Amino acid sequence: MMTTQPLRLGIAGAGTVGASVLRLLAAQHDLLQQRAGRAFTIQAVSSRSPEKFNDLALGSARIEPDVFALAVAPDIDCVVELIGGSEGAAKTLVETALRGGKHVVTANKALLAQHGYALALLAEKNGVTLAFEAAVAGGVPIIKALREGAAANAITRVFGILNGTCNYILTQLAQTGRPFAAVLSDAQRLGYAEADPSFDIDGVDAGHKLAILASLAFGTRIDFSRVSISGIRALSDIDSAYAAELGYAIKLLGYAEPGVQRVSPFFVPLTAAIAHVNDVFNAVVFEGDYVGQVMIQGRGAGGNPTASAVVADLVDIAANRSSSPFGMPAAQLQSLPVESSDTALHEYYVRFMVNDRPGVVSAVAGALAEQGISIKTLQQRAAAGASVVPLLLTTYAAEAAALLRAVKTVETQGLLAEAAVVLPLLVV
Amino acid sequence: MMTTQPLRLGIAGAGTVGASVLRLLAAQHDLLQQRAGRAFTIQAVSSRSPEKFNDLALGSARIEPDVFALAVAPDIDCVVELIGGSEGAAKTLVETALRGGKHVVTANKALLAQHGYALALLAEKNGVTLAFEAAVAGGVPIIKALREGAAANAITRVFGILNGTCNYILTQLAQTGRPFAAVLSDAQRLGYAEADPSFDIDGVDAGHKLAILASLAFGTRIDFSRVSISGIRALSDIDSAYAAELGYAIKLLGYAEPGVQRVSPFFVPLTAAIAHVNDVFNAVVFEGDYVGQVMIQGRGAGGNPTASAVVADLVDIAANRSSSPFGMPAAQLQSLPVESSDTALHEYYVRFMVNDRPGVVSAVAGALAEQGISIKTLQQRAAAGASVVPLLLTTYAAEAAALLRAVKTVETQGLLAEAAVVLPLLVV
Numbered sequence: 001m002m003t004t005q006p007l008r009l010g011i012a013g014a015g016t017v018g019a020s021v022l023r024l025l026a027a028q029h030d031l032l033q034q035r036a037g038r039a040f041t042i043q044a045v046s047s048r049s050p051e052k053f054n055d056l057a058l059g060s061a062r063i064e065p066d067v068f069a070l071a072v073a074p075d076i077d078c079v080v081e082l083i084g085g086s087e088g089a090a091k092t093l094v095e096t097a098l099r100g101g102k103h104v105v106t107a108n109k110a111l112l113a114q115h116g117y118a119l120a121l122l123a124e125k126n127g128v129t130l131a132f133e134a135a136v137a138g139g140v141p142i143i144k145a146l147r148e149g150a151a152a153n154a155i156t157r158v159f160g161i162l163n164g165t166c167n168y169i170l171t172q173l174a175q176t177g178r179p180f181a182a183v184l185s186d187a188q189r190l191g192y193a194e195a196d197p198s199f200d201i202d203g204v205d206a207g208h209k210l211a212i213l214a215s216l217a218f219g220t221r222i223d224f225s226r227v228s229i230s231g232i233r234a235l236s237d238i239d240s241a242y243a244a245e246l247g248y249a250i251k252l253l254g255y256a257e258p259g260v261q262r263v264s265p266f267f268v269p270l271t272a273a274i275a276h277v278n279d280v281f282n283a284v285v286f287e288g289d290y291v292g293q294v295m296i297q298g299r300g301a302g303g304n305p306t307a308s309a310v311v312a313d314l315v316d317i318a319a320n321r322s323s324s325p326f327g328m329p330a331a332q333l334q335s336l337p338v339e340s341s342d343t344a345l346h347e348y349y350v351r352f353m354v355n356d357r358p359g360v361v362s363a364v365a366g367a368l369a370e371q372g373i374s375i376k377t378l379q380q381r382a383a384a385g386a387s388v389v390p391l392l393l394t395t396y397a398a399e400a401a402a403l404l405r406a407v408k409t410v411e412t413q414g415l416l417a418e419a420a421v422v423l424p425l426l427v428v
Numbered sequence: 429m430m431t432t433q434p435l436r437l438g439i440a441g442a443g444t445v446g447a448s449v450l451r452l453l454a455a456q457h458d459l460l461q462q463r464a465g466r467a468f469t470i471q472a473v474s475s476r477s478p479e480k481f482n483d484l485a486l487g488s489a490r491i492e493p494d495v496f497a498l499a500v501a502p503d504i505d506c507v508v509e510l511i512g513g514s515e516g517a518a519k520t521l522v523e524t525a526l527r528g529g530k531h532v533v534t535a536n537k538a539l540l541a542q543h544g545y546a547l548a549l550l551a552e553k554n555g556v557t558l559a560f561e562a563a564v565a566g567g568v569p570i571i572k573a574l575r576e577g578a579a580a581n582a583i584t585r586v587f588g589i590l591n592g593t594c595n596y597i598l599t600q601l602a603q604t605g606r607p608f609a610a611v612l613s614d615a616q617r618l619g620y621a622e623a624d625p626s627f628d629i630d631g632v633d634a635g636h637k638l639a640i641l642a643s644l645a646f647g648t649r650i651d652f653s654r655v656s657i658s659g660i661r662a663l664s665d666i667d668s669a670y671a672a673e674l675g676y677a678i679k680l681l682g683y684a685e686p687g688v689q690r691v692s693p694f695f696v697p698l699t700a701a702i703a704h705v706n707d708v709f710n711a712v713v714f715e716g717d718y719v720g721q722v723m724i725q726g727r728g729a730g731g732n733p734t735a736s737a738v739v740a741d742l743v744d745i746a747a748n749r750s751s752s753p754f755g756m757p758a759a760q761l762q763s764l765p766v767e768s769s770d771t772a773l774h775e776y777y778v779r780f781m782v783n784d785r786p787g788v789v790s791a792v793a794g795a796l797a798e799q800g801i802s803i804k805t806l807q808q809r810a811a812a813g814a815s816v817v818p819l820l821l822t823t824y825a826a827e828a829a830a831l832l833r834a835v836k837t838v839e840t841q842g843l844l845a846e847a848a849v850v851l852p853l854l855v856v
Contacts, residue, residue: 020718024580024718028580028581028582031582032579032580034647034756034757034760035579035755035756036579037757133577139716139718139719139720139722140719140722141572141573141576141577141578141722144569144572144573144576144577145569145572145573145577145724148569148572148740148743148744148749149561149569149572149573149737149740150569150736150740151460151463151464151739151740151743151744152452152456152460152735152736152737152738152739152740152742152743153456153736154456154459219462273701273704273705273725276701276704277701288567288736290448290452290567290732290733290735290736290739291567291568291726291727291732291733291736291737292567292726292727292732292733293726293727294567294568294569294724294725294726295723295724295725295726296573296722296723296724296725297701297722297723297724298719298720298721298722298723299719299720299721304718304719304720305718305719305720307580307718308578308580308581308716308718308719309577309580309719310580311579311580311718312576312577312578312579312580314580315576315579315580316576316579316749319750319751320748320750321576321744321749321750321751322747322748322749323747323749327463328462328463329462329465332462
């Protein structure tokens with residue numbers, strides 16, 4: 001028989017998400033009790049900035065000066081970790097809570113990407129749940145959809161727009177035609193990008209989330225070090241404009257298939273629904289051998305959407321619906337194959353910024369021909385008086401290694417004013 | 429401690445879905461065992477056409493001539509009902525199985541729409557699960573996403589493209605500009621529409637699915653009789669063309685908000701992602717007070733996608749993840765309010781097929797003005813030599829009742845060659 005005692009929570013973190021979780025738990029008290037079959041009570045909260053709790057309805061919850069007290073308090077069943085960061089307090093808190101037989105709900109993608117496998121083992125050993133719906137795509141229930149909704153399928157691939165900051169910048173780049181630096185600084189001014197934007201725009205955040213999705217999709221041990229990451233910093237409005245001419249949008253995708261884990265800007269055909277997911281929205285596509293393609297989209301960040309996912313995990317725990325963190329017992333998760341050189345053929349977009357002098361096109365075309373790569377489209381833009389001009393091309397299907405050799409050849413000939421930009425075309 | 433005994437199944441129905449479920453269970457045996465933590469064994473199957481089992485790998489399963497034997501067999505834990513129909517064998521089988529303490533998984537939307545509340549009470553009384561992910565949008569895990577993924581939210585509305593046949597026809601109507609009858613007969617030839625298409629094109633099937641979604645979303649007792657239904661039979665390529673001119677697509681939507689349950693073709697703005705969900709694909713949007721809008725799309729029909737959803741339910745049952753059928757204990761589900769007259773203001777599209785004679789536009793405009801309804805756009809098409817011409821208009825926000833009074837006035841003046849077509853504009 002299911003217990004009807006309240007699920008007793010300890011909540012660590014009083015940032016945007018922590019505050020939203022506290023507000024949600026108070027505002028939806030009755031609804032949550034109906035759906036979970038039990039009430040939630042907040043026993044204790046903790047934050048490095050406890051004054052932030054002043055504006056929040058804590059009920060009878062105590063404020064713990066020592067966050068680790070949450071992990072050992074006998075009156076807490078479940079710790080909600082909303083501190084963030086892959087090491088330090090967050091890691092110690094989660095480990096201690098799991099060891100102490102407490103369920104853990106977290107929104108911390110960095111922690112999971114770095115230590116998810118060890119934490120899953122720890123959770124199972126202690127017979128408790130480790131849940132992290134909020135760690136990927138915010139409020140969008142992609143983890144539940146993939147892990148449970150698609151449980152009958154072998155997943156053939158999963159890809160998605162996993163970082164709202166990048167998607168906002170890329171959308172602006174395409175829609176305004178303004179230079180990257182201007183668009184970035186607008187995004188910073190509007191609060192869509194951090195003062196130091198590197199975590200987002202260099203693809204690290206998307207890489208963390210992709211590592212989680214890949215583990216769930218393919219039953220592999222999460223391994224962030226094996227995600228190949230290329231961000232959006234080198235992109236320009238020239239790239240977006242050419243993409244649009246050819247019927248594509250540029251999207252930073254996390255992309256995984258068995259043996260492949262990659263974060264990169266892609267040319268995404270406008271015939272694909274995900275090409276039209278704009279601004280700060282997130283979307284994930286998964287492909288199963290029975291269900292085909294499923295896409296789910298919504299708000300990937302923000303206090304309220306993230307709180308929605310955190311509390312959905314709490315409802316599952318309260319209702320006694322438990323899943324292995326990565327969809328099967330952690331001991332059965334496979335290591336990624338050692339060999340991961342990508343011999344698959346893909347079409348590519350390449351931008352060379354060439355010094356405008358005779359023979360450049362011939363040299364580029366020659367370098368590609370030498371590697372057996374056929375050019376599909378080619379455009380050289382004239383720029384009045386400019387000594388550096390963009391040479392834009394797409395290729396027919398080629399091996400990544402062959403393309404990189406061709407690019408290297410062009411680079412070593414001293415024809416380029418800056419490093420070439422190389423993006424894969426998404427096949428949908 | 430969780431049992432590791434196999435979950436023992438009895439499967440009723442050997443149609444497209446039944447065959448796909450049997451094939452899936454055989455093909456994914458090991459994967460399912462990893463994900464569910466237990467194996468599945470098929471103890472017995474039953475069909476009115478048992479020869480259909482000849483081509484299927486049944487293992488050691490017996491073929492029961494009497495389908496109701498599945499519901500009482502002591503060696504069966506879970507009955508999978510894939511017979512279809514709201515009454516008769518399907519209903520008796522499900523009731524008997526639930527009474528006998530067996531879990532039930534079904535894809536039967538008609539049964540749920542008509543009897544879902546009573547069946548949910550019966551399941552709870554007997555401490556078993558009644559699961560029906562496959563009943564709405566086929567392989568798309570919308571029921572799980574809404575019931576569990578959005579559990580922290582009060583749902584403000586839910587709407588979706590719930591019938592692939594209608595969406596295929598509407599897509600063809602828009603893309604080819606051919607008349608409705610021609611598009612329908614093509615769809616029938618291609619197997620996308622039944623010989624008798626009324627169940628689909630008159631909106632009944634979408635109505636069944638909407639009734640399920642509304643109950644889940646709003647915690648109300650499912651009540652198909654309170655779904656207002658208008659199908660796509662009266663639509664023409666004229667409507668699609670005008671919609672496109674104004675920046676809309678026509679989609680048959682099931683649309684629910686508290687107190688409103690409606691199936692109707694809508695003008696959907698092209699700025700909404702759901703306007704671009706074409707052909708046989710399904711999509712559902714739900715809107716929660718914390719998560720905002722979430723959309724999920726994929727294949728809404730077909731043997732394999734539907735089997736994916738059926739088996740996902742089986743994995744949940746095997747893994748001991750149970751939910752109340754409609755997201756909260758059935759006894760707590762509320763009756764729909766008696767009063768449901770829609771006093772909200774909506775914008776509308778109206779097509780009048782008018783007898784081409786002087787004073788017609790004036791009469792139509794007068795009838796609308798009399799009800800205080802403002803015209804937003806108006807187009808009368810000239811048709812060389814035709815005595816009947818389309819008069820197309822959209823209105824500013826108006827009450828449905830006022831608009832219908834205006835249309836009635838026009839009709840009673842003998843100006844119309846056929847009944848007016850009235851569609852709401854979706855606000856997103």
